[in-house]
Amino acid sequence: MIERRQVIPGDVIAKGNHRYGPYIEKRGDEYVALRVGLAEVGRDEIKLNPVTGPYLPRAEDDVIGKVVDLNGFGWVVDINSCFDGFLPASFVFGREFSPATHDLSSKFRVGDIIGARIESSERSRDPQLSIRGQGYGKIESGEIIKISPTKVPRLIGKRGAMINLISEKTGCDVRVGQNGVVVVTGSPEGIVKTARAVKMVDEEAHAADLMTKVEGYLGGSESGGN
């Protein structure tokens, strides 16, 4: 258990000399919150976990997005953010990619859902995506649920505890993108249960005994929602 304090923008979290994470600003020797959230003063670092906010792309994030456009050079992907992700064709077809010889729509079409990784994210340009690596690429089936991106760490839980619990109890495969997009695959009954559990985490993320609550809700059925 770590003690956390509720803060709103402008609140002083701590004074002195510390390392500090995002959503915190240093003014003189004071550390000030920039968001509504739970502030945590650790021994060597101050952290602020916001309870609300948009998804802002960060390099290395795993995201789930929808292809909204394609041009000669790549795909434009809606990643549930104010910035569209761009997946360059050369990342998919390799260095020998040429707009003349490769047909982009043979790989992804407009409307396809893809799992991708943010390759780079800069202030001056839209974030670049990549599908290199295991598990990335087109997602063929599943139910999409959107949650607040700030609740993603809560949905995953400590070392994946929460997501494993939901997945185990419903027999569904749950994939979470850092951008707040969740894809669930499994039996129809399981999907319904999973969706309710995920929504529960989204709505009651501030509750201290969330794990128990979710377990209580899913308790009855061991798998497949039977």
Place this chain on the structure above:
Amino acid sequence: MEGAKVAGTRKLIDGKGTRLDGRKWDELRPISLQVGLMKNADGSAYIEWGKNKIMAAVYGPKEVHPKHQVLPDRALLRCRYHMAPFSVDDRKNPAPSRREIEISKVTREALQPAVIVEDYPRTAIEVWIEVLQSDGGSRCAGITAASLALADAGINMRDMVVGCSCGLIEDTVVSDLDDTEDKEGDGDMPVAIMPNLGQVTLFQVDGIYTREKFQKAFELAIEKGKQIYGMQRAALNARFFGGEGAVTQVEEAAE
């Protein structure tokens, strides 16, 4: 100003310092704040301040349209203050009036110093303030609600913004003027502040003040603003933490 005085035949404040609605000189009207009632907005707030009823909604950060307005290094903050046709006794033409355009501008300038626009380059953040019922002091109420809506939307802010007006009735400095006092009184001074930073982001004034009265009204507006800031905090607490106390124990959430 003189014309307004002739029109007003009522005594706005009696010998004991009680106002028309029974308030003392430094009392606020009842205020209630609610955060996050609009599902389709990224952030929203509703304020009832005396007879004022105002909704504020925040959309964004989102793509800027038209594209030529894009700012490469920061977000474009757009504000619209609008009064519904039914918000006043006589129907108000829904087209933005000179007054509404001005208030939209001062609202934007009151919120801009608090919002860290540099964190959202190439985007737009839109603030919509809709006055459903109007009773004086609505720009301050609008700013107070808009800052809550911004916090609800999860936009990085240096501080909250809170507004409160003060003014003059005859020779008495009073806080939080209502519609009648605004129209028939002798001065109005809307002030918006960032309470933690101790900075003023909106300051307008009409009427003729002595140096002392001016100072008193200004300080009273700041004091009252800080009082309303407490209500803002309570409203955000109710929205996000179920209105619990200041400290909670939460199990560790990690990736």
